[in-house]
Amino acid sequence: MNAWPALVPELDRDAEAAPDAAPGSLVAATNLRAASAADLTARAGTVAAVAAAHVEAVDRDSRFPDEAIAAARAARLLGIAVPRELGGDGAGLAEVVDVCYALGRACAATAMIYAMHQTTVACLVRHGRASAWHQRFIRRLAGEQLLLASSTTEGHGGGDVRNSAAPIVRNGSRIALERQATVVSYGRAADAIVTTARRAADAAPSDQVLVAFLKQDCTLEPLVGWDAFGMRGTCSEGFRLVASGCGEQILPVAYAAIHAHTMMPVAHLTWSGVWAGIAAAAVERARAFVRNAAQRSGGALPPAAAQLTRANASLRTLRSLIAAALQRFEAAAADASLLEAIDFQTGMNLFKVNASELAVATVTSAMQSCGLAGYRNDGEFSVGRHLRDILSAPIMISNDRILANVAAASLLNGAPSSLRD
Numbered sequence: 001m002n003a004w005p006a007l008v009p010e011l012d013r014d015a016e017a018a019p020d021a022a023p024g025s026l027v028a029a030t031n032l033r034a035a036s037a038a039d040l041t042a043r044a045g046t047v048a049a050v051a052a053a054h055v056e057a058v059d060r061d062s063r064f065p066d067e068a069i070a071a072a073r074a075a076r077l078l079g080i081a082v083p084r085e086l087g088g089d090g091a092g093l094a095e096v097v098d099v100c101y102a103l104g105r106a107c108a109a110t111a112m113i114y115a116m117h118q119t120t121v122a123c124l125v126r127h128g129r130a131s132a133w134h135q136r137f138i139r140r141l142a143g144e145q146l147l148l149a150s151s152t153t154e155g156h157g158g159g160d161v162r163n164s165a166a167p168i169v170r171n172g173s174r175i176a177l178e179r180q181a182t183v184v185s186y187g188r189a190a191d192a193i194v195t196t197a198r199r200a201a202d203a204a205p206s207d208q209v210l211v212a213f214l215k216q217d218c219t220l221e222p223l224v225g226w227d228a229f230g231m232r233g234t235c236s237e238g239f240r241l242v243a244s245g246c247g248e249q250i251l252p253v254a255y256a257a258i259h260a261h262t263m264m265p266v267a268h269l270t271w272s273g274v275w276a277g278i279a280a281a282a283v284e285r286a287r288a289f290v291r292n293a294a295q296r297s298g299g300a301l302p303p304a305a306a307q308l309t310r311a312n313a314s315l316r317t318l319r320s321l322i323a324a325a326l327q328r329f330e331a332a333a334a335d336a337s338l339l340e341a342i343d344f345q346t347g348m349n350l351f352k353v354n355a356s357e358l359a360v361a362t363v364t365s366a367m368q369s370c371g372l373a374g375y376r377n378d379g380e381f382s383v384g385r386h387l388r389d390i391l392s393a394p395i396m397i398s399n400d401r402i403l404a405n406v407a408a409a410s411l412l413n414g415a416p417s418s419l420r421d
C-alpha cells in the first residue's frame with residue numbers, strides 16, 4: 001500500500017508569483033482536495049502566528065512552546081497524517097513537510113517538535129496498521145491530539161540509531177524496558193514515547209524493535225538537562241526511561257525495516273522542511289535589512305545585497321532539493337525493494353547532509369548580509385537565533401557519521417551515464 005500518494009512538485013511557484021516574498025510553501029502539490037489543502041494551510045498559519053508570538057520567550061527560557069503546541073492541538077494539526085478512516089485528515093508527506101516549513105519560519109523548536117512527532121506518527125501509521133493495539137492508539141492520537149516523542153539515542157551511542165543496548169524483558173504477555181534515553185525532546189510534555197529497543201536480552205544490538213509506551217506506562221528519571229546553543233525549546237533532556245506494558249505495544253515489523261522504509265526518510269524530509277523554514281525566515285530578515293539600507297540611500301543597493309542574493313540562491317537550491325527528495329521517496333514508497341535499495345538509502349542519507357549544509361549556508365549568508373545588525377541578539381534584523389537553531393542541523397545525527405556510513409556505497413557505483421539517471 002502506498003501510504004504517501006504521488007506528488008507533482010512545482011518548484012518555486014510562489015517565488016515566481018511574488019519574487020520579494022519568502023515562499024509560503026515548499027511544495028505546491030497536495031494530496032488533499034483544494035479546499036482541504038487551503039484549510040490545512042490556514043490552520044498551519046494560525047499555529048505559526050502563535051509560535052511566532054512566543055518564539056523569543058521559548059528561546060530565552062529554553063522552555064517548551066506550550067502556546068504553539070496547544071494551538072496545534074486546537075487546530076488538529078497533530079493528526080493530519082492519520083488516515084481518514086482512523087480519524088485524521090489523510091494528508092500526505094508533502095503536506096506534512098509544508099507544515100514543518102511554515103512552523104520553521106515562525107519558531108524552530110515548535111517546528112522540530114512537530115517534525116519529530118510526525119516522523120513517529122508515520123512509523124505507526126505505516127507499520128502498525130496490522131496491529132489492533134496500534135490501530136486503537138492511532139485513532140486515539142487523532143481523536144485526542146496526542147503528542148508523541150521519540151527515543152533512539154541511548155547512553156553514549158550518540159546517533160547510532162541502528163543499535164540498541166537495553167533489551168525488552170518479557171514476563172508472559174507483559175514487557176518491560178529500562179533505557180538510558182540520553183536525548184528525548186519534549187519527553188516531559190509528550191503523551192507517549194516511541195522508543196527503539198533490543199528485541200531481547202539474547203538478541204544482537206542491531207536486532208531492534210520499536211515500542212510505543214503511553215505516558216502512564218513510563219517513569220522518566222532525569223539524567224541530563226537541556227541548556228543548548230539552539231533549538232532550546234525542544235527541551236531535549238536525557239532520562240532513565242523505565243517503562244512497562246503489554247507485548248502488543250511492540251510494532252509488528254522489525255525496526256530494521258521501519259528505519260529503512262519510514263523513520264530515516266521521513267525524519268530527513270520533515271527535518272529539512274523545518275531547516276528550510278528557519279533559512280527562509282533568516283532570508284526575510286536579510287531582505288528587510290537590504291531594503292531598509294536601499295531606502296536610506298535613495299534606492300541604491302548596498303554591498304550587502306550580494307550576500308542576500310547568495311542566501312536566496314542557496315534557499316532556492318534547498319527547496320528544490322527537498323521537493324526532489326519528496327518526489328523520490330513517494331515514487332519508491334509502495335515498493336519495499338526500492339526503499340531498501342542501496343541507491344535509495346544512500347540518496348536519502350546524503351539528502352540530509354546536503355539539506356543541513358545548505359540550510360546553514362543560507363542562514364550564514366543572511367547574517368553576513370545584515371552585518372552587525374544580524375550578528376546582534378537584539379533588533380529587528382538579528383539572525384542570531386536562526387543561526388543558533390540551524391547549527392543543530394548537521395549534528396542531529398551527525399553528518400560525519402552519515403558520511404562514514406555511506407562511504408562504502410560510494411565505491412559501488414560509477415558516475416551516472418546521463419544527467420537524468
Ligand SMILES: Cc1cc2nc3c(=O)[nH]c(=O)nc-3n(C[C@H](O)[C@H](O)[C@H](O)COP(=O)(O)OP(=O)(O)OC[C@H]3O[C@@H](n4cnc5c(N)ncnc54)[C@H](O)[C@@H]3O)c2cc1C
Nearest residue numbers: 150151152153158159183185231395396397398400401404
Ligand atoms: C535538537 C535535537 C533534538 C534531538 N531530539 C532527539 C530525540 O527526541 N530523541 C533522540 O533519541 N535523539 C534526539 N537527538 C539526538 C540525535 O538524534 C543524535 O543522537 C545526536 O544528535 C547525536 O549526538 P552526538 O553528536 O553526541 O553523537 P555522535 O553521533 O556519537 O557524534 C559525536 C561526534 O563523533 C563524530 N562521529 C560519530 N560517528 C562518526 C563516524 N562514523 N565518523 C566520523 N565521525 C563520527 C560526530 O561527528 C561528532 O563529532 C536530538 C538532537 C538534537 C540536536
